[in-house]
Amino acid sequence: MPEVLKAPLVVEFPFTRSLGPVQSAFLTGLRERVVLGVRAGDGRVLVPPVEYDPVTAEEIRDLVEVAPTGTVTTWAWNHAPRRGQPLDTPFAWVLVKLDGADTALLHALDAPGPDAVRTGMRVRVRWAGERVGAITDIACFEPYDGDGAPEPTGHDGVFDDLVTGIVAPARLDYTYSPGRAQSGYIAALAERRTVGERCPSCRKVYVPPRGACPTCGVATAEQVEVGPRGTVTTFCIVNIKARNLDIEVPYVYAHIALDGADLALHGRIAGIPYDRVRMGLRVEAVWTDGARYPDHYRPTGEPDADYDTYKELL
């Protein structure tokens, strides 16, 4: 049995966020070295602020400034910081109740080791040198002995030049494996053979194979070589260039039922003007050296297949 394939899959995108009035004021405040909370209906000051009262669901907009100093309410030591985290040396994740606030804010505390951190310790904001209106404008918190703290100025949360949006990059790292059946399919393709699997129950041949039949719910193991020729069952002509695809437009994207397969696979048709491609066209794979998949499919020159022979394979 061929080796089961594995490869890294990184999913990454810079998402944009509209902030709405409350987060907009909060992040603009950080840019100006002002920490804002919002006063809820019961009088508590929530930091970070929210748009709607967690008790009454009413809209809340009464912004109040709190101090850049506070008390650690709980913490956890991070031995091995990962990319994108606030500090690149080991640090403590802390919940900090800032002076004047009734709820705690999550952030990082720069400390030499876990022995230097305790619940109840006093900390203060270490501002980032360059501030843009983001939570990272607070570089981190640092231990603080209680002297020389700046007092809140009583800021009302009204600013010129508001930050209204942020970019929030997201990234997920996976190890992807196509599994036993598809690994075998890919190994056979390296020999320019197309091998599917037959369901022991409904006898349908799946190409590419999935290791199981989606309608019968049973494992598939019996290998069946299909093709090399097939029939275009349906298609579209793609006229817009996709960012992630290096294919010149227009091109024909087709469903191709290889002879012996009970499900069409998808491929590009070339070797014929795009506007002469038709349902029923007989085609065969065209390979390029080193490629995992056929580059495209081209006409075989056979007469077109009769509609009745492929109408169940659209």
Add this chain to the structure above:
Amino acid sequence: MSKEPVAVVGIGQTKHVAARRDVSIAGLVREAAGRALEDAELTWADIDAVVIGKAPDFFEGVMMPELYLADALGAVGKPMLRVHTAGSVGGSTALVATNLVASRVHGTVLTLAFEKQSESNAMWGLSLPIPFQQPLVAGAGGFFAPHVRAYMRRSGAPDTVGSLVAYKDRRNALKNPYAHLHERDITLEKVQASPMLWDPIRYSETCPSSDGACAMVLTDRAGAARSPRPPAWLLGGAMRSEPTLFAGKDCVSPQAGKDCAADVYRQAGITDPRHEIDAVEMYVPFSWYEPMWLENLGFADEGEGWKLTESGVTELDGDLPVNMSGGVLSTNPIGASGMIRFAEAALQVRGQAGEHQVDRARRVLGHAYGGGSQFFSMWLVGAEPPTS
């Protein structure tokens, strides 16, 4: 024990637009929910549970956004559920909420669906580069266009039918203040002259990308009795699923769609949908899906759906109006699109649809589908309560 009859007593939508940069996601859903409560003349305290839906988290990149939306939707201290069935999610979300009332678990439920497409990347989210796979086509249009061609071949429909649907839906949207696209200078010639993107699908025959939310307040008989405006009554509702691709799948008229409609009609005692149902809000993201779904939903025999479109039956003043609101072709905040269909069906039987109201709409079908035509959800609502 029989089921509790379920009524729609409040409906709220945002004005759907390309980008709502003035609000957060919380602000967006709040706007729709607030309008639904206002319509029902209820407050947050009157709501027993919240059921929310949207497209995959990956679209906006907020994992489990329902957690952070609990306070915006007054859900603190109440049950809150998230439903997830791709493009059909707006419909299935409403049905999950419906079932909570029908089973007498809750008396009054707020249900809501949203998408902030301007802050998402649906095309990217749907076309992740998977290792060892061959990237061939990007986005939903390329996926669905071959199925449209298959329908054209199978039915023999003239290739102008798609443009007729787009022209109708865009004109209907002009009568709906909440619709995203308001193309006041639309003409059939313009639709037919628009660029061919994924032949046979033209640009003007595709849906836009919208920011929007839709909310409904569902309640029991006692709640309906207190409703300040006429309720819409649930006569039947169902969901069905099937795999994306399997040997024997009918991509033009999926079996799951047929089964779903049959279940709804059985519940509602409908034997002749074409004559017993007055109008339809169906999920048509690409124009040709109107004739395809007309057949799938039993309004026309196989291969005959396009004749209803071509002869004007599905026009706003036709015998079976389809997508009076302008449909998905005019407004598409993906996760909300299914719920908008359901809500617009309810608006019609409540007589609250304004300029796009259909005369004597007594029974209207709301329909949604999602994934690779694999998830279906539908409801039939009526102006009168169910008889059994």
